[in-house]
Amino acid sequence: MPDFLHFEFMRNAFLAAILSSVACGIIGTYVVVRRLGFISGGIAHTAFGGIGLSYYLGLNPLAGIIPFSLAAAIGIGLLSRKAKIAEDTAIGAFWAAGMSIGVILIGLTPGYAPNLFSYLFGNILTVPDSDLQLIMGLDVLIIAMVWLFDKEFLAISFDEEYARISGLKTVALDLLMLCLIALTVVIMVRVVGIVMVIALLTIPAAVARNFSHSLYRMMAVGSLFASLFSIAGLWLSWVFDLASGATIIVVAALVFLLNALFGAGKHRRTEC
Amino acid sequence: MTEPLIACDRLCVELGGAKVLDGLSLSVHEGDFLAVLGPNGGGKTTLLKVMLGLVKPSSGSVTVFGKEPGQASGRIGYVPQRLDFDRSFPISAMEVVLMGRLSRKKLFQRYGREDRQKALEALETTGLATLAGRRIGSLSGGELQRALIARALAGEPELLLLDEPTASVDPEMKTTIYDLLDQLRKQHTIVLVTHDTGTIGRHVSRIACLNCTLDMHEPGSTLGRTALEKLYHFPVDVVEHRETQTPHRHA
Numbered sequence: 001m002p003d004f005l006h007f008e009f010m011r012n013a014f015l016a017a018i019l020s021s022v023a024c025g026i027i028g029t030y031v032v033v034r035r036l037g038f039i040s041g042g043i044a045h046t047a048f049g050g051i052g053l054s055y056y057l058g059l060n061p062l063a064g065i066i067p068f069s070l071a072a073a074i075g076i077g078l079l080s081r082k083a084k085i086a087e088d089t090a091i092g093a094f095w096a097a098g099m100s101i102g103v104i105l106i107g108l109t110p111g112y113a114p115n116l117f118s119y120l121f122g123n124i125l126t127v128p129d130s131d132l133q134l135i136m137g138l139d140v141l142i143i144a145m146v147w148l149f150d151k152e153f154l155a156i157s158f159d160e161e162y163a164r165i166s167g168l169k170t171v172a173l174d175l176l177m178l179c180l181i182a183l184t185v186v187i188m189v190r191v192v193g194i195v196m197v198i199a200l201l202t203i204p205a206a207v208a209r210n211f212s213h214s215l216y217r218m219m220a221v222g223s224l225f226a227s228l229f230s231i232a233g234l235w236l237s238w239v240f241d242l243a244s245g246a247t248i249i250v251v252a253a254l255v256f257l258l259n260a261l262f263g264a265g266k267h268r269r270t271e272c
Numbered sequence: 273m274t275e276p277l278i279a280c281d282r283l284c285v286e287l288g289g290a291k292v293l294d295g296l297s298l299s300v301h302e303g304d305f306l307a308v309l310g311p312n313g314g315g316k317t318t319l320l321k322v323m324l325g326l327v328k329p330s331s332g333s334v335t336v337f338g339k340e341p342g343q344a345s346g347r348i349g350y351v352p353q354r355l356d357f358d359r360s361f362p363i364s365a366m367e368v369v370l371m372g373r374l375s376r377k378k379l380f381q382r383y384g385r386e387d388r389q390k391a392l393e394a395l396e397t398t399g400l401a402t403l404a405g406r407r408i409g410s411l412s413g414g415e416l417q418r419a420l421i422a423r424a425l426a427g428e429p430e431l432l433l434l435d436e437p438t439a440s441v442d443p444e445m446k447t448t449i450y451d452l453l454d455q456l457r458k459q460h461t462i463v464l465v466t467h468d469t470g471t472i473g474r475h476v477s478r479i480a481c482l483n484c485t486l487d488m489h490e491p492g493s494t495l496g497r498t499a500l501e502k503l504y505h506f507p508v509d510v511v512e513h514r515e516t517q518t519p520h521r522h523a
Contacts, residue, residue, distance in 0.1 A: 033361055148380050155371050158363055161352065162423075165324050166374035167345040212362045213407055 004238045009125050013244070016127040017230030019135045020187045021204070023142050025223025027184040028205035029215060030177055034157050037202050039076055039178065042091035044185045044197040046072035046098030051119050051194075052105030061119060062134065062186065069185050072098060073178035081171055122193030122245030124234065135187050142180055146219075153177060154215055191230065192245040200226060203252040207259045229255065275338060276301050277431050277461055278323055283332035285318055292318045295332070296486045302430075305457045307472050308465040310482035316465035317353060319482065320433050323463070324350055337431075345375040349424030349460075351417075353435040359409030365419050366404040369394055372426030387426075394425040398452060414445030421452065432456065434464040450475050 004010045031040050050068025054061040072094050080087035106116065118126065146153065155163035156173050164170045181201070188197040208221035233248030240247075276299035285293040292315040300306055310316050321327040322334055325342020337344040349372065372394065373387040395401045398418040403411065411419060417437055424432055437453075438446040446468075453462065454475055465482075466472060473479065481487040 033358065151371075151374065151377065151383060152379070154363070154367070155374055158357060158361060158368065159352075159371070161326065162350070162371060163374065164326065165342075165345060165348075165350050166371070166427075167342075168374065209360060209362060213364065214362050214367070218362050 004235070009127075010238070012127045012129070012132060013124045013234055014231065015132055016124055016135060016191055017234055017248075018227050019132065019139055020191045020200075021226035021230055022139050022223050023135075023184045023187050024200050024226040025204055025208065025221070026142060026146055026219045027180055028201045028222050028226070029208070029219045030153065030157060031181065031201045032205040032209060033215070033218075034177075036178075036181065037198055038088065039091055040181050040185065040201050041198040042076055042095045043069050043072045043178070043182050044189070044194045045095045046076075047182075047185060047189065048103075048119070048194055049098040049101035049105070051116075052102030055109045056105040062131070065186050065189060066183075068098065069182035070179055073182040074175055077171075077175045077178045081174065118193065119189060120193050120195050121243065122189070122191050122196065124191045124244050124248075127190055131190055135190070138183050138187050142183060145176070145180055149173065149176065157215075192248055196245055196249045199249045199252055200229070203256045204229060207256060210259065225255070226252075274302060277304075277337060278463070279333075279335050280319075280322075281333045283322065283334055284330050285315070285322060285327060286330045287318065287327070291484065293322070293329075293482075294484045296482075298480060298486060300431075300461060300463055302461050303477075305453075305462045305475065305477045306464070306480060307476040307478070308463065308480045308482050309469060309472070310465070310467065312467055314467075314483040316467075316482055317435055320350070320435050320463070320465060323433060324348065346427065347430045349427055349429030349432045351420045351424045351432070351434040351437055354440055357408075361409060363408050364405050365395070365400060365408050365411065365422075366391060368408050368419055369404075369422045369426050372423040375427055390428060391422075391426045394422040395419075397425060397455075398422040399448075414441040414448065417441055417445070417449060418452070421449075425456075430461060432460045432462045434462065436466055436468075437464065438466065438468055 005014070031037055047065045047069040050064030050066070051061045052064070053059075053068070054064030057064075076087070076090045076094050079085045079090040117123075152163070152168055152173050155166065155168060156170050156177070160170055160174075163173075184201065185194075185197050188200055192200055204226035205218060205222040207225050208218045211221050212218035229252040230248050233251040234244055236242065236251065237244040237247035278298070278300040280296055280298040283293055283296040283298075284291065296319070308316055308319060318327055322329055323336055323341055325336075325340070334341050337347055366388075369391040370383050370387060373383060373390060377383070377387070392401065392404065395404050398421050400415060400418055400422060403415060403419075408416070408419065417440065421434070421437065424434075434453075437449055441449065450472075453464070456462065457475075457477075462476075464472075464476070
C-alpha cells in the first residue's frame with residue numbers, strides 16, 4: 001500500500017474521488033452533449049443558499065444543499081421552459097440569489113463559520129464515512145435513473161423536437177435530468193466545492209467524447225477520466241502539499257488543454 | 273369518400289403577433305402525395321408543425337386521423353428540414369433511426385429485437401444499411417437526409433410529413449430522394465413541403481401553393497406563371513403537373 005493510503009482520511013478521500021467520478025462521467029456526458037454547463041453552474045451556486053440555511057439551523061450542510069440544488073434545478077428549468085424567460089437570465093438570477101441567501105444566513109449565525117471555505121472550494125480530505133455512504137447512494141440512484149430513462153434521455157439530448165412529436169413529456173424529462181445534475185452537484189461539493197463543480201461536470205466528458213462513438217461509452221470513459229484526474233490531483237496535492245480540490249481541477253484542465261491542442265486535429269482527420 | 277387523414281378548416285396561425293397562416297382549408301386523404309409549395313417564410317414549416325401539434329392554431333380547426341394534432345404520434349413519420357445538432361454527438365445512424373420507434377414504446381420499455389429489425393429495414397429502404405454503425409455526424413448531407421427519412425419510416429407510419437427534404441442536398445441526391453419518395457408513396461400518404469418548384473410536379477398527386485393563404489391545384493392542371501408569380505412575387509418556372517400512376521394503397 002502506498003504510504004499516503006495508511007491514513008484513514010486519505011483512504012476516504014480516494015474513495016470519495018472515485019465514487020464521485022462515476023456520477024461525474026455519467027451526468028457530465030449529458031451536460032456536455034446538451035450544453036448544460038452554465039445551468040449546472042447556476043444550480044451549484046444556488047446551493048450555497050442551502051449551506052447558509054444549514055449553518056443557520058445548525059444542521060449538516062448536505063441537508064441544506066440537497067433541497068436547495070433540487071429547487072434551483074426545477075426553478076431554473078420551469079422559468080426558462082415554461083415562463084418564456086431567457087435561460088441565461090433565469091440562471092443568473094438563481095445563481096446570485098442563492099449565493100446572497102447563503103451569505104445573509106451565515107452572517108446571521110452567531111460565531112465563526114470555519115468550514116465555509118471548504119464548501120466553496122472543496123475539502124476532500126475531511127470526508128466522513130457518512131458522506132461516503134451518501135455519495136454511494138446517490139451514485140446508485142443516478143445510475144438507476146439513467147438506466148430507466150436511457151432512450152428518453154438520448155432522444156431529448158439528440159433531438160428534443162422529435163422526442164416531443166413522439167409523445168414524450170419533454171419538459172418533465174428535462175426537469176428530471178436537471179434534478180440528476182443537482183444531485184451530482186451535491187456529490188461534487190464535497191470533492192471540489194461549489195465554485196469548481198462545473199469543471200468536473202464538463203472536462204472529463206468532453207475529453208471522453210473524442211474516444212466515444214456512443215453515449216454509454218462516453219459515460220464510461222468520462223467516469224474513467226474523472227477518476228484519473230481526481231486520483232492524480234489528490235496524489236499531487238499530497239506530494240506537493242497543495243489544495244486538493246484545486247489541484248484536481250488543474251490536472252483536469254491541463255489534460256483538457258492538451259486534448260484540445262493535439263486531439264482535435266487528429267480527431268478531424270480520422271472522421272473523414 | 274373516406275374520412276381525410278388530415279383536415280384543416282379555416283386555419284389561422286399567428287406567431288409573435290404576425291399572421292403566418294390565414295384561413296387555410298385543406299384535406300389530405302389516404303394515398304395522397306401532396307406537395308405544398310411556397311416561398312421561404314410562407315408558413316410551410318408552420319403548417320407541418322400545426323399538423324404535428326407543435327404549434328397551436330389561433331383559430332380554425334385541424335384534425336389528424338380524426339383527433340387533435342399530437343394525439344396520433346405513432347401513425348405519423350416526420351422528417352424535419354434540417355437537423356441542427358452537434359456533429360460530434362456520439363450516436364450512430366442506427367441509434368438515430370431507432371428513435372423512430374419511440375412513439376411505439378412505453379416508458380421504461382427498452383428497444384428490442386423487433387425495433388432493431390424495423391430500423392434496419394428502414395435503413396435498407398433508404399440505402400443506408402452499410403452505414404448503420406457510422407457516427408451520424410460523419411454522414412454527408414444526402415445521407416443524413418435519408419437517415420432522417422429512415423427514422424420516420426422505422427415507426428411504421430401511415431402518414432409521412434417531410435419538410436424540405438431536398439433543400440440541403442446536391443442535384444444528384446435530389447433525384448435519389450425523389451425516387452425514394454416515388455417508392456414510398458405506394459405504401460404511405462405523403463405531405464411534403466418545399467420551395468423547390470423544379471421537378472416536384474412529376475412526382476406528386478396534388479400541389480398546394482402556400483403563401484399565408486392557400487391555393488389548391490388538382491392533377492392535370494398547369495400551375496401557370498401568373499399563379500406562381502403571385503405566390504412568389506417574382507418570376508419562376510412553370511410547374512407542369514401531370515398525372516402519374518394512381519397511388520392508392522388498396523386499389
